[in-house]
Amino acid sequence: MKNDRKTASNLSSSTIPSQAIGVFDSGVGGLTTVRKLVNMLPNERVIYFGDTARVPYGNKTAATVSAYTCECVEFLLEREVKVVIIACNTASALAMEAVQRISPVPVVGVITPAAETALRSSVTGRIGIIGTRATVQSGAYQAAMSSILQKQGLEREITVIAEACPLFVPFAEEGWHYHPATRLVAEEYLAPLKLANIDTLILGCTHYPMLTDVIQDVLPNVRLINSGEEAVGVADAILHEQNIHAQERSLHRIVDCYISDKSTAFMSVAERFLGFPLGMAQEVRLKKG
């Protein structure tokens, strides 16, 4: 890590458009965010870091998640990314402040952007959140919504119903996106949300976009919000504001993928999540790994 860290405020003078966007996730889930990023901002290069040696974060303590996330983000910062997207809900819920302290470039989590869109999108004010047990227990989405409403000076009645869906991650990774068992699991997890008559649902885990079809079928009239896609939207706005969008399509590889442990199953899951061939993923040994 360099010692001459710049602060976010004096950044635009030295950051240049050809620098990559850094995307971090605890594992493979963040590649659904990269998929959106590549669609929405096709000129941008991406450096992805997946902490596959220590995944999942969803059942770890806040202190552990914070330490792990900072170590991985340092890896991205050393590669001089112009913005960091934390494409992991657990890390966004538990480690944002710690990451912002160490980063000289803007850091975008998935929680505030998705909370903002949910508040804008919901007509009835009845909003559902699904995620890992850690994300749900953190109450981070509820806190983000309260904070947004407070800043906007709005007194609006919002009802939030949050449900942990621990089996969705393994189903997404197994590739059973629309298996009868997936449907049964979805019906059981989503029943309280259906009963609560929500009109908007935040997919509060970057694995869940892989299960969009089955979730939408169980909740047909609900608007689904992809938290990773919303984070990309905010990163896009930052690049625009600082005038550091990549000007032309890079001739380099679009996505450079680094992982902390390479298993045989990684590439097939990664390419399914990404939606196109990744080519390769490079294994990196972390100091604390």
Next chain:
Amino acid sequence: MKNDRKTASNLSSSTIPSQAIGVFDSGVGGLTTVRKLVNMLPNERVIYFGDTARVPYGNKTAATVSAYTCECVEFLLEREVKVVIIACNTASALAMEAVQRISPVPVVGVITPAAETALRSSVTGRIGIIGTRATVQSGAYQAAMSSILQKQGLEREITVIAEACPLFVPFAEEGWHYHPATRLVAEEYLAPLKLANIDTLILGCTHYPMLTDVIQDVLPNVRLINSGEEAVGVADAILHEQNIHAQERSLHRIVDCYISDKSTAFMSVAERFLGFPLGMAQEVRLKKG
């Protein structure tokens, strides 16, 4: 770690019956083995280490699994256990040699004991194995069976059918031991084993005993072998041979449980797997954690 490591051969002179049995697993699954241990050897004290900060091992490389396992076993050895049970199929498949190199006391994995019992139990020689992707891909059970038959000088035709069942672990942890979705998943995973007409099935993951009922219902005429229970049987034989069985029931806590990361969900899953209250689990920071 002490420098004056004793070798297994000169051990019985200094090992005493009141020392505990060390049980290691990558997470919570090994507690199904502890449950059998406490039933089979009620006088013995157990020191359990679950590497919950780095679970699961099933999708990690052999080098990583080996390094992590040795670090955790060193923790047990520092507490002067008289025998170590590796109650994790992935670690038994990938790290046994490395652990045996560092351990002055006998080390028992789950693979050879279960392979021996399967060979003894099977009448038709058609044996199934289910486990994580890493365990299945390692081919460790097949290698163990070949080695046993070779030692016995037997020329016996054995057909082995191995299937990875990655969703069984999350279903067991979620506590959906007999949910309709669990049944659908089991039917799909076990279909090739049913078709292959096996008469014996090794539960090659210490989580799977939690799903015994649903597995037995899908394969009604198949003998299920609990790999953790078989490992306890071998450890029992070693204690007998060395005359170091605990002579009377300890007044101390029966199970001392250490974990590398304590999540809020741990205790409820742990006690369900163990079958009785654990009381507490102590968090330990690993050097490499």
